[in-house]
Amino acid sequence: MIRLEKRPEPSRAWSLxxxxxxxxxxxxxxxxxxxxxxxxxxxxxxxxxxxxxxxEQFASYSRPQLLVKAGPLILIAIGLxxxxxxxxWNIGAEGQYIIGAICGAAVALAFYPMEAFWIFPLxxxxxxxxxxxxxxxxxxxxxxxxxxxxxxSLLLVYVAEQILASMSVGLLRNPEGAGxxxxxxxxxxxxxxxxxxxxxxxxxxxxxAAFIAVxxxxxxxxKHIMGFNIRLAGQAPRAARxxxxxxxxxxxFCLGISGALAGMAGLFEVAGPAGQIxxxxxxxxGFTAIIVAFLGRLNPIGIMLAGLLMALTYIGGELAQFMxxxxxxxxxxxxxxxxxxxxxxxxxxxxxxxVGREAAA
Numbered sequence: 498m499i500r501l502e503k504r505p506e507p508s509r510a511w512s513l514x515x516x517x518x519x520x521x522x523x524x525x526x527x528x529x530x531x532x533x534x535x536x537x538x539x540x541x542x543x544x545x546x547x548x549x550x551x552x553e554q555f556a557s558y559s560r561p562q563l564l565v566k567a568g569p570l571i572l573i574a575i576g577l578x579x580x581x582x583x584x585x586w587n588i589g590a591e592g593q594y595i596i597g598a599i600c601g602a603a604v605a606l607a608f609y610p611m612e613a614f615w616i617f618p619l620x621x622x623x624x625x626x627x628x629x630x631x632x633x634x635x636x637x638x639x640x641x642x643x644x645x646x647x648x649x650s651l652l653l654v655y656v657a658e659q660i661l662a663s664m665s666v667g668l669l670r671n672p673e674g675a676g677x678x679x680x681x682x683x684x685x686x687x688x689x690x691x692x693x694x695x696x697x698x699x700x701x702x703x704x705x706a707a708f709i710a711v712x713x714x715x716x717x718x719x720k721h722i723m724g725f726n727i728r729l730a731g732q733a734p735r736a737a738r739x740x741x742x743x744x745x746x747x748x749x750f751c752l753g754i755s756g757a758l759a760g761m762a763g764l765f766e767v768a769g770p771a772g773q774i775x776x777x778x779x780x781x782x783g784f785t786a787i788i789v790a791f792l793g794r795l796n797p798i799g800i801m802l803a804g805l806l807m808a809l810t811y812i813g814g815e816l817a818q819f820m821x822x823x824x825x826x827x828x829x830x831x832x833x834x835x836x837x838x839x840x841x842x843x844x845x846x847x848x849x850x851x852v853g854r855e856a857a858a
Contacts, residue, residue: 628760
């Protein structure tokens with residue numbers, strides 16, 4: 498017989514090994530999936546993980562894109578990780594990302610075609626406030642009416658998508674766009690453009706903000722009383738209450754920070770790589786960031802590394818679609834496998850597997 502026996506305390510060795518094992522298991526399972534689709538699994542894995550970085554035919558384009566893709570993932574995942582550590586489950590970062598982009602773009606378009614240095618900082622503030630306000634909806638409902646923030650934040654994603662579609666064909670539509678949906682291209686508006694800071698590197702203000710967020714989160718969690726309260730609330734909720742931690746304040750703080758960072762990520766994306774508000778502006782960064790947060794073990798440094806790895810799967814996946822004609826759904830399933838194996842590995846962090854007569858006894 499086989500049974501699971503709870504460990505006295507989580508295994509540190511398994512906790513550190515699980516992300517690596519999850520990546521290896523994902524490669525193996527992904528290879529099987531690609532083989533079932535009639536593709537060479539070795540070629541597919543090499544195309545996703547190796548060619549974007551080391552194949553000179555593609556590396557000149559792919560390497561800068563690594564930072565472009567990793568920036569929003571790291572920024573959103575850092576915010577989510579603070580809440581997840583405290584037991585506050587914000588699953589709607591995608592909606593906060595969308596609203597932040599809309600608010601930031603609206604500020605830029607309101608001042609068009611004025612050129613001024615303060616327009617872009619104002620856009621950043623508007624994007625952060627938009628994401629924060631959207632996150633406050635599940636936060637206030639949770640603290641005032643004890644609703645489930647998972648369901649509320651998730652359902653608000655679909656509301657945000659409808660607002661995005663409405664803005665693309667309504668208030669923010671380009672009046673010179675011949676009736677096509679979508680706003681003006683912010684990359685052509687100098688005061689609102691989030692262009693490369695160093696040509697050919699992919700480094701823009703969103704990437705800088707992501708690295709600053711990593712430092713901020715590390716200091717907060719390790720050097721500040723709020724970080725201690727966050728960790729205590731997640732590990733021992735009753736002890737946190739007895740020590741004087743205000744649960745409502747903590748919930749609003751975690752949701753507010755995660756919403757603001759997701760909103761900023763949306764703003765940096767719409768002012769940079771995406772360039773405009775459009776119906777298909779959102780590409781799932783808010784949901785993928787959940788994988789990044791857990792793959793990084795909710796640790797700021799781990800999240801930075803996990804964000805770069807996940808960005809590599811985005812770039813490699815696009816390359817595999819082009820070179821090997823792999824369907825986009827297969828790449829999405831491949832990314833989903835990573836979270837599946839990570840959560841499966843976490844089981845062994847908290848439980849031992851017992852086999853044989855001792856298990857029966």
